[in-house]
Amino acid sequence: xxxIALPPSSEKGLQLHFQAKKIRDFDGSDLRNLHLxxxxxxxxxxxxxxxEDAVVKLLIEHLQEHHRDFSIEEVKxxxxxxxxxxxxxxxxxxxxxxxxxxxxxxxxYKEQRNKDLVLFTKEQEKLKSLEYNDNQKPSEKEMLxxxxxx
Numbered sequence: 001x002x003x004i005a006l007p008p009s010s011e012k013g014l015q016l017h018f019q020a021k022k023i024r025d026f027d028g029s030d031l032r033n034l035h036l037x038x039x040x041x042x043x044x045x046x047x048x049x050x051x052e053d054a055v056v057k058l059l060i061e062h063l064q065e066h067h068r069d070f071s072i073e074e075v076k077x078x079x080x081x082x083x084x085x086x087x088x089x090x091x092x093x094x095x096x097x098x099x100x101x102x103x104x105x106x107x108x109y110k111e112q113r114n115k116d117l118v119l120f121t122k123e124q125e126k127l128k129s130l131e132y133n134d135n136q137k138p139s140e141k142e143m144l145x146x147x148x149x150x
Contacts, residue, residue: 010116020071037072041079062099067106078109
């Protein structure tokens with residue numbers, strides 16, 4: 001059986017998309033981890049003064065309402081790609097993390113993820129088509145019988 005060949009960055013993004021727990025499914029401990037992750041992202045991107053807990057809670061509510069289909073790992077990956085300049089927008093945080101910055105970064109990441117999903121789906125369809133065609137081909141024995149008949 002043939003496997004789908006995608007670029008490593010696409011594979012990683014799709015793996016996170018399909019396998020990681022989404023914000024919509026989070027319980028209390030997941031929300032605490034998200035809180036800590038937002039604080040870590042702040043340090044990672046260079047925000048020198050972390051937001052207060054009340055602000056982080058509001059950011060989490062923003063994520064729960066508008067970006068439920070992301071996992072913590074995808075949020076971290078989105079910011080990593082944004083800081084590396086790989087999401088096709090000018091990443092500026094102005095020393096604070098805001099709902100606008102979260103949404104812009106995650107929406108740009110989602111655009112890339114959607115392109116990867118389309119590519120993955122096309123590759124899957126090609127494989128299914130090839131497998132279907134292989135299954136429709138006559139076996140060697142059937143080919144021999146057809147040749148003998150003719």
